[in-house]
């Protein structure tokens with residue numbers, strides 16, 4: 205099955221009455237004909253659903269489709285991307301453990317690592333997640349390496365093959381936040397990643413209408429129970445140990461479940477992921493090339509030939525650079541004027557919408573970070589992040605051209 209076909213047919217089940225799409229089971233609980241039956245459902249001895257925090261057919265349909273699209277053995281949907289990031293880590297970390305992560309991560313994830321220090325979990329940040337940078341920091345407490353495939357908004361790209369090789373030499377899983385790359389650009393499991401998380405609020409949904417997240421397991425990582433003692437009682441699940449522990453433990457107990465309605469919206473949205481990304485990547489490259497010709501503007505977009513990550517874009521991302529580009533306008537005032545003069549691009553703190561969105565990260569997403577944190581995340585006073593949409597490129601170029609010109613007028 206090729207990619208666009210997999211979006212329509214991968215992991216799709218029998219939904220009853222010949223229904224071509226999953227129905228929305230907008231219910232909290234499921235009744236059963238006898239106590240014996242409900243006992244079996246509760247103890248996983250019979251298929252079925254009991255309570256939507258623990259499992260729901262619409263959410264299940266979404267999980268199966270994403271697992272198929274990513275090539276994983278299963279997936280667990282969460283109430284948000286942040287819930288997915290949090291659960292993916294807490295499923296394997298305990299007090300005293302360490303994580304290695306990139307400093308250019310999404311702001312919410314950086315804040316989360318701050319919160320985890322209260323639980324006795326230490327994060328060691330590296331400027332770029334590379335084989336050498338992580339090798340230097342791995343010690344007996346290191347339990348995971350966490351990286352964004354394409355950093356948002358730094359737009360640095362991780363070489364998954366090289367990084368996962370070092371992780372595996374040390375018996376550590378590599379968790380990849382693949383939100384900005386999407387399965388359209390890369391299937392991280394094929395390059396050695398062990399666990400993938402997405403903020404499905406973004407490209408998977410595509411329409412900017414449902415906050416949601418998902419965790420997918422490759423099933424390839426072997427959990428050494430001497431190192432990961434919490435996995436001892438899940439060893440019997442074999443390659444499903446991580447998912448069984450997640451579902452039976454922290455995910456279910458924190459109540460981070462996805463609503464059936466949002467799962468349904470994602471099932472509809474994901475079907476056009478390929479078409480949208482093809483158009484978006486095309487638009488983003490053309491807009492980046494245009495902005496490069498504008499005086500006083502510097503552009504960061506990985507698919508530009510002079511970008512340091514261009515070789516990885518070619519080898520790992522099929523030559524596509526994704527939807528996000530950042531530009532520097534020269535000063536905060538110019539950046540604000542440029543943004544305020546855009547006609548089509550909406551000023552909003554989101555990415556992955558069909559509409560083009562812009563934001564000034566330093567005064568919003570990175571408001572709580574200090575200058576050093578901002579700079580290592582590629583955020584300067586004059587940086588604008590653009591999440592390119594599916595508008596006609598001629599209109600976007602005209603819009604940005606006008607706004608650049610007006611930004612220079614006092």
Ligand SMILES: *Cc1c(COP(=O)(O)O)cnc(C)c1O
Pocket residue numbers: 284285286287289310312313352356381383384403404405406415416417555
């Ligand atoms: C948006 C985002 C998140 C958080 O997802 P929410 O759905 O907003 O909770 C995590 N990682 C990346 C890369 C994101 O862009």
